[in-house]
Amino acid sequence: MNRDAFSAFRIHNDPASGHRAGIETLQMQALSPGELLVEVAYSSVNYKDALAGTGKGKVLRQYPLNGGIDVAGHVVASTVPAFQEGDAVLCTGSGLSETRDGGYSQYIRLPAAWAIPLPTGLSLRESMILGTAGFTAALGLLQMEANRQSPSLGPIAVTGATGGVGMLAIDIYTRAGYEVNAISGKTDQFAALSELGASQCLDRHQLAFSGKPLDSARFGGALDNIGGKMLSGLLPLVQPYGNIAVCGNAGGLVFDSTVMPFIIRGVNLLGVATAATARDIREQVWQRLASDWKPRYLDRIATREVELEGLADVFETMLAGGSFGRTLVRIGKTA
Structure with a gap:
C-alpha cells in the first residue's frame, strides 16, 4: 500500500459549502498525530458513523476528519516500546471520528494509550464485527x-x-x-x-x-x-x-x-458510555469478548461487508431504519 498517497472517507463542514463527505486521496501529514502508525484492515458502521457521514447528526467536534469510530489493523511504525511493527491492534471510540481521524482510511495514527493489542482468540475481522x-x-x-x-x-x-x-x-x-x-x-x-x-x-x-x-x-x-x-x-x-x-x-x-x-x-x-471507557476496563471487556463471552454467531451477525466506496449507501439505509445486524468495512490487508 502506498504510504505517500492513500484513500480515506473524509468529512468536511465548510462555512461556505456546508457538510460534504467522500473518498479522498490523503498524505501522511494530513493524519491526526499519534505514536502508532497503523495500516488499517477493517472498520465497521455504527449509527454514529451514519450520522457523521451524512451530516445528519453533530458527531464531529472538528473538521475535516476521516470517519469511522472503529478500527483494526497492523502497526507499521511505532515510537513506543510497548508496540512493535507487525502487532495487530484495535481501537473503538476514544475520540475517533470526533476529535481525531477515524478508521475509514487505509492508514491511521493512534495514541498508544488508546490502542488495544488484539486479544488471543479474536481475528481482526472478528474484532470489527464486534466493534x-x-x-x-x-x-x-x-x-x-x-x-x-x-x-x-x-x-x-x-x-x-x-x-x-x-x-x-x-x-x-x-x-x-x-x-x-x-x-x-x-x-x-x-x-x-x-x-x-x-x-x-x-x-x-x-x-x-x-x-x-x-x-x-x-x-x-x-x-x-x-x-x-x-x-x-x-x-x-x-x-x-x-x-x-x-x-x-x-x-x-x-x-x-x-x-x-x-x-x-x-x-x-x-x-453505558463506551467512548471514554478507562483503559483497564476496556482491556477487561475485550479479554472477555475473546474468551468466555465470545459470540458464537459472528458471521451471521455480520450481514453486510463493503469497501469505502459502499459507505454512503450503508449510511442512508441505516438512518432509514433498514439495517439488520452489523456492516463490516474491508479496507486493506486483512491477513
Missing part, C-alpha cells in the same frame, strides 16, 4: 454483573434487538448463561433472533405497559438501546435488585418514571 456495538453490549453486562446481576434473577430484555448492539447482546448474554428476551418491531426477523439464542421475541408495537409505578416483575434486567417510552415501560417490570443498562436513545432523550422501582425494588439504572 463499538459488541463492546457496548459487553460493557453493559460487565456493569450489570458488578451490580450483582445473575441469571437467577430472570431473563434479560434486549431492546432494539435487530441492530448491531442488540444482536451481539443476544449472542454475548446467552453465551454468559443468561436467558434473553428480544424486543423489536421487526417481526419478520424474529426467527433470526431466535437462532442467535433469544428464548422469546416480543413485538415492541404490541407491548402493553400499564403506566403503573410498579407492575408484575417480568425481567431480571435489560439492555436498553431505545430510551424514551421504552425505558419508562421497562422500569416497573424489573425484578428486585435487577439492572437496566442504558446505551441508546433511538426512542427519545426523555423518559418518565417514579422513584418506586428504585426505592421499593432496588432497581439500578446504569449508564
